[in-house]
Amino acid sequence: MFQATALNERNRRVEFLFRVLFGLMTVLLVAPVLIILALLIREGGPAVSFDFLFTPPSDQGRQGGILFPLVGTIWLVVVALLASVPIGVAAAIYLSEYAPDNLLTRLINLAIINLAGVPSIVHALFGVGAFVVFFRFGISILAASLTLAIMTLPVVIVSTREALQAVPMAFREACWNMGATRWETIRRVVLPNAISGILTGVILEVSRSAGETAPIMFTGAVTFLPFLPAGVLEPTMAMSLHLFTISNSVPNMPDEIKFGTALVLISMVLLMNAASIAFRMYLRGKKKW
């Protein structure tokens, strides 16, 4: 019915060109992740076994498995969560539900954003000064986990605040009109509706803590400890530091152990992220609004 004009043709070509261009950029973004994973699975896959996960390293990691660093990373992450989740969620509730929109609140928000931008090695130095030396925790899980907690607080605060703000204002207003107090409203209405977003932030924190090396290497993680840690005041081995050590300072290190360790570490992080996405989708599906 309509004759395609030269202009229409041109527009369509330009449209096609940009679609392909942007599509390629997206592929470019995903490709490195896939290549890294494929390489790790090919080189490290054969080394990963039940025994590898549940045997302590020996002969500087050339033999045995990764039990001690694996358990150490779990210690570090759990203790970091115990510290950062209560503080982070409480701070986010204050900022979202109580704080008036004034200069002070805006300064606090600015500080949180800046805290997120501090390089992890600076957090490490802060951790040494504050937790290892000043509070006399020594080189210990506690010092390392608190350093990780401070580093990941902005993630928890920002994601929790966003989850809280996504709860429609009308819910709160309806609740207040029934005579509920601010805290009752938060507890019974806002938090239950925001829990999926909060958990996403928490899981993101876990995956980031598990992969970090700099904040723990001077505060609590050690190259080698011949035992599992027995408490939070002891140092521990950790996956990220173990990988760093076996890849750069152990001569004649079998390649498949290095790749296998990297594979386990990256799988931990990816599994955690996938769990977070799946969980969020499940809770989203249950939402009635």
Place this chain on the structure above:
Amino acid sequence: MKRRTPLMSVILLTLACGGAGDRTVIQNRGSDTLVNVAQAWAERYREIAPNVAVAVSGGGSGTGISSMINGTIDIANSSRAMRESEIASAREGGTDPIEHIVGYDALAIFLHPDNPLTEITLGQLRGIFGEDGTLESWSDVGVSVPGCQSDEIIRVSRQNNSGTYAYFREAVLGESEFKLGSRDMNGSSEVVELVEQTPCAIGYSGLAYATEHIAMPCVVVDGGACVTATVQTAVDGSYPIARPLFMYTAGTPEGAVGAYMDWILGPEGQCIISDMGYAPAVEVDCG
């Protein structure tokens, strides 16, 4: 071994569901040259004293010494002696570092296996690595290296808080500085790995890091014989670039730290260090 305030411990032990029990943790940190030996000691010591856990960390001699100064560790590993200024600041902080020589390390010169050079003089090393040195290409040294088209000497060195770096400067370069533009690696095995794969390269590191894929020229002591780096030549002092390896304890070692140091300097500990390619500090017969 670090003492904490009792109240804090009570709170934290509750947190830790049972806590550390009667186990003693010895914090041992420092030199990347010693870190492998330190790990081997810690691993074996688990069987000797099951209630003592030795936590070992690398990071470089400088890292170990500064941790000793700020009082967070029990034993610092170092591949160089502590400087006067470092000892002074440790004392200011209430720690009196006591020096123990636990072994000797020959610094080997590493070349790519295709490099035909079999002997090198200290003067040549100064010419290659020193800031006033004029040796820039392999033809300046008098060899042609197959696979090294550019003929340029690629110098592989260490990061500047490394004790290996500091000792090489002291023993080879004397008063002068390193020439700029070297590849500075963060670990001895990284040096070896890079030299293994680079025909144009020359590097240095502890003998214990040598692999079968690397060439080691013998080193000519000024006007004398050419000496190969071995445990034997490091022990008898004929190899010119051999250095003592130190452990520093906070004060005269007592208790668990004392027992550990005694064990390290005893026959079993010394045989472990000698098995790993270092010269022992005391004469031992390891069979």
